[in-house]
Amino acid sequence: xxxxxxxxxxxxxxxxxxxxxxxxxxxxxxxxxxxxxxxxxxxxxxxxxxxxxxxxxxxxxxxxxxxxxxxxxxxxxxxxxxxxxxxxxxxxxxxxxxxxxxxxxxxxxxxxxxxxxxxxxxxxxxxxxxxxxxxxxxxxxxxxxxxxxxxxxxxxxxxxxxxxxxxxxxxxxxxxxxxxxxxxxxxxxxxxxxxxxxx
Numbered sequence: 001x002x003x004x005x006x007x008x009x010x011x012x013x014x015x016x017x018x019x020x021x022x023x024x025x026x027x028x029x030x031x032x033x034x035x036x037x038x039x040x041x042x043x044x045x046x047x048x049x050x051x052x053x054x055x056x057x058x059x060x061x062x063x064x065x066x067x068x069x070x071x072x073x074x075x076x077x078x079x080x081x082x083x084x085x086x087x088x089x090x091x092x093x094x095x096x097x098x099x100x101x102x103x104x105x106x107x108x109x110x111x112x113x114x115x116x117x118x119x120x121x122x123x124x125x126x127x128x129x130x131x132x133x134x135x136x137x138x139x140x141x142x143x144x145x146x147x148x149x150x151x152x153x154x155x156x157x158x159x160x161x162x163x164x165x166x167x168x169x170x171x172x173x174x175x176x177x178x179x180x181x182x183x184x185x186x187x188x189x190x191x192x193x194x195x196x197x198x199x
Contacts, residue, residue, distance in 0.1 A: 166197035
């Protein structure tokens with residue numbers, strides 16, 4: 001009987017002691033916590049803040065569609081910027097674009113920067129532009145100009161790469177579909193040099 005009394009008293013004491021201990025711990029958390037410095041500036045430079053306020057930005061954009069000729073295209077980038085709110089003109093960074101023609105040929109392009117002008121139907125790719133094709137070509141060039149709504153891709157500066165026949169360099173390159181033709185042509189010109197590698 002004495003043991004049961006002692007047990008009851010202990011339980012009753014703990015019912016009071018535990019909540020008081022919890023309250024004491026919470027109060028010490030608030031008392032010992034550091035005061036937040038509300039005067040600390042945001043970790044952005046003034047210029048970066050102004051740029052973000054002025055330019056509209058999209059992170060990780062992705063677009064896919066098809067041209068009037070039935071060619072399928074897709075486009076993705078790390079960031080897309082509309083400068084000064086000018087709708088239809090955009091700058092994309094770290095871009096990957098792919099094109100699959102109606103005839104089944106595929107082209108994959110990568111570039112550091114792409115300047116898009118939807119109204120002018122142009123895309124300017126620059127900064128280590130690389131291209132791979134389903135026919136076995138791997139091309140590198142400083143700059144590429146492309147139409148947006150049709151297949152017409154031009155590399156106006158020196159191109160270098162490899163193809164099914166070997167290593168090649170050329171002054172410029174154009175990929176297009178001639179009018180009235182169902183084929184896609186890849187035309188190298190401007191001092192073409194090919195080092196043939198027999199299989």
